[in-house]
Amino acid sequence: MSPAGERRIVVVGAGMAAARLVEGLVARGLGPQVTVLGKEHHAPYNRILLSAVLEGTHDAGALTLRDPAWFAEHGVDLRLGVRVVEVDRGRRVVRTVDDTGAEAEVAFGRLVLATGLIPKLPxxxxxxxxxxxxxxxxxxxxxxxxxxxxxxxxxxxxxxxxxxxxxxxxxxxxxxxxxxxxxxxxxxxxxxxxxxxxxxxxxxxxxxxxxxxxxxxxxxxxxxxxxxxxxxxxxxxxxxxxxxxxAGGRPAMALARDAGLTVRRGVVVDSPSPRSTTPRSTRSATVPSSSTPRVWRGPPASSHRPGSRRACWPRSSPGRSAPTAARAASPGSAPPTSTWPCSASRRR
Ligand SMILES: Cc1cc2nc3c(=O)[nH]c(=O)nc-3n(C[C@H](O)[C@H](O)[C@H](O)COP(=O)(O)OP(=O)(O)OC[C@H]3O[C@@H](n4cnc5c(N)ncnc54)[C@H](O)[C@@H]3O)c2cc1C
Missing domain, CATH: 3.50.50.60 (FAD/NAD(P)-binding domain)
Structure with missing residues (x-):
């Protein structure tokens, strides 16, 4: 792998946790080493306020957390409308597909999975x-x-x-x-x-x-x-x-599972600043399994901005491990729902 690929931090997902993480990386001057791959076409936005857009009290644009110009200004390579379909840990590349079906590969030195939830289909x-x-x-x-x-x-x-x-x-x-x-x-x-x-x-x-x-x-x-x-x-x-x-959601784990990471109800991690079971990929906002002693039980989900505590570069050891942490498993039993099938989409 080239030295540039070795240094590259690839973030899969351009949601709220990813935005917070990239802010932290930019603050440490690492923006030019970062690539963010998000399958939505919108730059990271405050998902929590979507219902306010539905209600008509907020414009959609007002939800944007960081617009594409901000990423460009800080040297961050933001690619929207790009879905990561495979993580090849051996070659340390992710394979992507865009809306036209065009495929590409992006090399990583560090990989962050910030893929959030997928809705459950009752x-x-x-x-x-x-x-x-x-x-x-x-x-x-x-x-x-x-x-x-x-x-x-x-x-x-x-x-x-x-x-x-x-x-x-x-x-x-x-x-x-x-x-x-x-x-x-x-x-x-x-x-x-x-x-x-x-x-x-x-x-x-x-x-x-x-x-x-x-x-x-x-x-x-x-x-x-x-x-x-x-x-x-x-x-x-x-x-x-x-x-x-x-009807709620569940962690998007297919990429991690297919890449051979240990997943249960979420990707199994090893500490409050966790790495997954592979040293070069880390996971943001996962729901750890309750059945393993190795998971960290993070703070309970609340109405704070997601990613604001969970996805932060550890101050004590900048550059040591990729920024992420785990979210507490939700209490209570989930309703009998199945995962939203990837193909269950609206015809466009
Ligand atoms: C209407 C609404 C209201 C909410 N209200 C609250 C609240 O009050 N309090 C609260 O704590 N939480 C709330 N939530 C939940 C909150 O939005 C999530 O916890 C938060 O968005 C999680 O951030 P994230 O970055 O981990 O995931 P997300 O914001 O879901 O971002 C993940 C991103 O990764 C992308 N992605 C996934 N897979 C791939 C792939 N293979 N390749 C490329 N990109 C990929 C997704 O498209 C998505 O854009 C609410 C959610 C909604 C929808």
Whole structure:
């Protein structure tokens, strides 16, 4: 490998953790050694505020954390619309594919996996067709593209069902109600926000939402999407123009797994400034397995800016190991959902 390749720090993913990490690298004068590969077409943005864009209180542009000009100014090689499809640890290269299908390789000395989550696809018959495309009424809500797709169809929609009564689902329901849609929330647990709230708290929240005009169905699961609407396991059928899936996510681990790293519920790491089980790749924002003694249990997820604590270059040893740390495993059991299939995309 060339000396330039040996020094290159390749960051896979251009999300919130990646942005924070690159800020730290730039502050240490390492910008020109950094390549960031992100499959979204948007420069890193504050994903947490996506629902504010949906609600109409923020412009999409206001969410940008660092624009492409900032990366260029600091010598960082930012490549958007580029998906990393393989990590070849032996040759120390990643293989990429862009939207045109063009393939390329990027050599790395250090590799950071900052690939975030992929949405879970609840087991609802009819939301994905045989070719893996989402039903036209069905939307995910995780990326700027998802948000734009949803905004584009709102003028023709009057009713929406949000599947998932967690924080994200309620944000979406509130945003849609604010836009004048009749909104219903379906939650499999016995009460809303079951990871954050006690049963009385969740029930009080449901009462408030109902008072504001949003129907709430707890303890019931959506099982089928038909021409009549979304069928619940309690026998109800909710007639709707839109179904928004907000049933949580799981760490995007395929790259790490295929590269031979040890993964369980996340990539297994070795300390609060972890490396994965290979010395030259590190992982940002993973959910460590609870069954291994080698994982570090980081701070609980909260409403801080993701990556602000987790993805920071250790001050005590700049340049020693790539910047990253692990996120605590989420408490509570996950709903019976499957991973969003890569191919389950909206036809564009
Ligand atoms: C609407 C909404 C509200 C939220 N609210 C909160 C909140 O209040 N508090 C909170 O703590 N968290 C919240 N979250 C979660 C928070 O956004 C995530 O925890 C955070 O974005 C994680 O940062 P990340 O950089 O690890 O991953 P992400 O921001 O998901 O970024 C990962 C990036 O990697 C890219 N990527 C993945 N695989 C590849 C590949 N193979 N090649 C190239 N690129 C790839 C993805 O496209 C993505 O852009 C919210 C999320 C959403 C969607």
């Amino acid at each position: 087991p609802i018959r009819g939301v994905v067709d045989r070719k893996g495309h989402l039903h036209p009424k069905v939307h995910a809500f995780r990326t700027m593209a998802d948000c734009r797709d949803l905004l584009a169809v709102l003028p023709d929609a009057r009713r929406a069902v949000v599947v998932g009564g967690g924080l994200l689902g309620l944000q979406v329901a509130r945003a849609l109600a604010g836009r004048g849609l009749a909104c219903e929330v379906v939650e499999g647990s016995e009460h809303l926000m079951s990871r954050q709230l006690s049963a009385p708290g969740g029930q009080a929240l449901a009462r408030d939402l109902r008072r504001l005009g949003t129907s709430v169905y707890t303890g019931s699961r959506a099982v089928r999407l038909t021409d009549e609407g979304l069928v619940l396991d309690n026998g109800f059928t909710l007639s709707t123009d839109l179904v928004i899936l907000t």
